[in-house]
Amino acid sequence: MIRSVLIGNGSALPAQCVSNAELAERVDTSDEWIRERSGITQRYIAGEGETTATLARDAAQAALDDAGITIAEIDLIVLATATPDNTFPATATKVQALLGGANFPAFDVAAVCSGFLYALGTADAMLRSGIAKRALVIGAETFSRILDWEDRATCVLFGDGAGAFVMEAQDVAEDGPGVIATRLHAEGKHGELLYVDGGPSTTGEVGKLRMKGREVFRHAVANLAGVLGEVLEDAGHEPSDIDWIVPHQANLRILDATARKLGLTMDSVVVTVDRHANTSAASVPLAFDVAKKDGRIQPGQLVMLEAMGGGFTWGASLLRI
Incomplete structure (x- = not known):
């Protein structure tokens, strides 16, 4: 049977790590309050020059390196995000260009926190149908840029980052990958x-x-x-x-x-x-x-x-x- 098989994965985080204690210096909160309600001790916040597209590019490149292939061997990008760089074009097309790819489908999926599952499901269907052979499936966000930093109930819970899978259509046994x-x-x-x-x-x-x-x-x-x-x-x-x-x-x-x-x-x-x-x-x-x-x-x-x-x-x- 034809299945979408994971052949590489990667991730990327912004340079700046912000602890609960550091966050408490700018928000009416405390390390104890955040830990008790969420289990969070720190988060990464995108800085100048770091966007959803640049984080997605870095995660995607790490996944390509892990798979041992180049962008020239990819023929589909599905990127999940609720914080695109622009209303349009799709952030996936920006990532395609940043990686040096061209002339294959690249589009965004918007399903917020479920976005990566929606993107993976979409890519899986396209790979199994033969539309594509190898796909980059990416989840990337800069949620820090849509937070109300006066609302301590929400702003302490979120961070920025990106992760990526390289999926390949393969003919496998029923108990295969x-x-x-x-x-x-x-x-x-x-x-x-x-x-x-x-x-x-x-x-x-x-x-x-x-x-x-x-x-x-x-x-x-x-x-x-x-x-x-x-x-x-x-x-x-x-x-x-x-x-x-x-x-x-x-x-x-x-x-x-x-x-x-x-x-x-x-x-x-x-x-x-x-x-x-x-x-x-x-x-x-x-x-x-x-x-x-x-x-x-x-x-x-x-x-x-x-x-x-x-x-x-x-x-x-x-x-x-």
């Missing part, structure tokens, strides 16, 4: 619980992030546990078969509650929210890259990726590495 099953969902009626209060056709301005945290938490745990169950059923696996869950890094309490709903311990959950904070569409590939590079994620293992974000959108994908 690749994307096994993916489920994606959206529920637009909950849009007012997590959104940005601006946009080109409404206010004409970018706007700032707004969130009703308690309601988001409640929906997140239920939706994520549900979609993980759907993917496992589609794939013919049980929760105990999963070697690693790589979740969207929104909040340590959400990660713990979701694992418990599946009857799993945190020992099988990759956690980077403490050091990266919530990097939206970048968080899943960033966390994956950390766990792959430090040796936890190994070839042959079953890895579940999952995320939920504004919209609401949510999804999950099961891969054999």
Whole structure:
């Protein structure tokens, strides 16, 4: 069967790391307050000259290097972001140009924190259908630029970064590597619980992030546990078969509650929210890259990726590495 197989991964972070203590010097908060509510100890904030496109380029180049190929061997870029460099052109086209690629499809996907799962699902369908042979799938964000730094309930939770996968269409056995099953969902009626209060056709301005945290938490745990169950059923696996869950890094309490709903311990959950904070569409590939590079994620293992974000959108994908 034809599957989309991961052949390389990479990530990139801004140069500036901001600890909770440093953040408390400019925001009415404290290290203890942030840790207790989110598990976050630090985050990376984009500086001058660092944009979603430059972070995406660096993550993509790292993934290409990991795969041992060049941009000339890529024929598709799908980039997930809620913080593009411009309203248009798509940030994916800027990344294509920065990498030296040309004359193949490159486009953005907007599904906020679930964006990477949507981008991976889109690329997977295009690879399996034969539209492309190799794809760069990227999640990249500069959320610091849409935060209200007077709102301590939200501004302490987010950070900037990028992560990327190189996916290749391969003919594999049923128990071989690749994307096994993916489920994606959206529920637009909950849009007012997590959104940005601006946009080109409404206010004409970018706007700032707004969130009703308690309601988001409640929906997140239920939706994520549900979609993980759907993917496992589609794939013919049980929760105990999963070697690693790589979740969207929104909040340590959400990660713990979701694992418990599946009857799993945190020992099988990759956690980077403490050091990266919530990097939206970048968080899943960033966390994956950390766990792959430090040796936890190994070839042959079953890895579940999952995320939920504004919209609401949510999804999950099961891969054999």
